[in-house]
Amino acid sequence: MTNESSLRPRGTVLVTGVCGRLGKRLVRALHKEANVVGIDRRPFADRPSDVVHEQVDIRRKKLKDVFRAQPIDAIVHLGVMHDPRASATEHHAWNVVGFAKLLEYAAQFKVPKVVVLSSANVYGPQPDNPQFLNEDAPLLGGARFGEIRDLIEVDMLAQSFFWKHPETETVILRPVHILGTVRNAPSNFLRLDPVLTLLGFDPMIQVIHEDDVAHAILCALDRGKRGIFNVAGPDPVPLSRAIKTVGRPTIAVPYTLAKATLKRLWSLRLTSFPAPELDHIRYVCMVDDTRAKETLGFRHAHNLEETLQHVLSEEW
Numbered sequence: 001m002t003n004e005s006s007l008r009p010r011g012t013v014l015v016t017g018v019c020g021r022l023g024k025r026l027v028r029a030l031h032k033e034a035n036v037v038g039i040d041r042r043p044f045a046d047r048p049s050d051v052v053h054e055q056v057d058i059r060r061k062k063l064k065d066v067f068r069a070q071p072i073d074a075i076v077h078l079g080v081m082h083d084p085r086a087s088a089t090e091h092h093a094w095n096v097v098g099f100a101k102l103l104e105y106a107a108q109f110k111v112p113k114v115v116v117l118s119s120a121n122v123y124g125p126q127p128d129n130p131q132f133l134n135e136d137a138p139l140l141g142g143a144r145f146g147e148i149r150d151l152i153e154v155d156m157l158a159q160s161f162f163w164k165h166p167e168t169e170t171v172i173l174r175p176v177h178i179l180g181t182v183r184n185a186p187s188n189f190l191r192l193d194p195v196l197t198l199l200g201f202d203p204m205i206q207v208i209h210e211d212d213v214a215h216a217i218l219c220a221l222d223r224g225k226r227g228i229f230n231v232a233g234p235d236p237v238p239l240s241r242a243i244k245t246v247g248r249p250t251i252a253v254p255y256t257l258a259k260a261t262l263k264r265l266w267s268l269r270l271t272s273f274p275a276p277e278l279d280h281i282r283y284v285c286m287v288d289d290t291r292a293k294e295t296l297g298f299r300h301a302h303n304l305e306e307t308l309q310h311v312l313s314e315e316w
Helices: 021-030 062-069 088-108 147-164 185-191 210-220 239-245 255-267 275-281 290-296 304-312
Strands: 012-016 035-039 052-054 074-077 113-117 169-175 177-179 195-198 207-209 227-231 250-253
Touching: 012 021, 021 035, 021 210, 035 062, 062 088, 074 088, 088 147, 113 147, 113 210, 147 169, 169 210, 177 185, 177 210, 177 304, 185 195, 185 275, 185 304, 195 239, 195 255, 195 275, 207 210, 207 304, 210 227, 210 290, 227 290, 239 304, 250 255, 255 275
Parallel strands: 012 035, 012 074, 035 052, 074 113, 113 169, 169 227, 177 207, 195 250
Antiparallel strands: none
């Protein structure tokens, strides 16, 4: 009798960071068409019964045993640490050293496909940004915000792997601000009550529903797809309209006051919103997603109101 799992068209897909909220959403979509092996040092008690979870730190040699255990047809790397309170040393060890080790095993075990979830934040919000940035724009996000430097280095490592190992289909996805049940800076910002805004600034922003990001990853897993892709959701809107859509009151303050206040609150551990994030509500950082539409065939499924209102969801 044929094993049903052997008929799944995507084969075996290894997903890192599988216990995050986005990782869990991806797994619930992916396990229907692939054998999923999840890698995360956190427990995954509510995983689907057919999903294998290896509670492994990607920096440890035990990760190699996962590759030895079965042929891996694709890797999806979601396991980037975004904790702004973690030390620079810990960030580098986890994000850069760990990812380099993962790529080493991808090459050693001849994995046919590698998909890396980066971010449009690698471009950085800048006062002189053009209206839309394409995939060839310089990665300047680390100029003001040190946490982004690791993400840029991960992105650059993936680009280097792309050129050194043409036999592997490498895809780098750079989504705009991901909104939903995820506990990231843009979602947390829109959950504030009241929401902090800056006097004299109302930049255009781009957002995307977390389920649309999961769908973009599925598109990237298709055979023959490779390259770097900006991924966006609905049309851009002013920040003020986004805040109004989620029904939050606002409090507008001068930038210098907001920066000084956030630095003080941060030092007292009274906020999870670091001062450098203020640039995202001050300057524009929007991307051109034409390449993702034309090459990946990606189309977002959720409109602006659905995407914004989803930050108030607590389904997980």
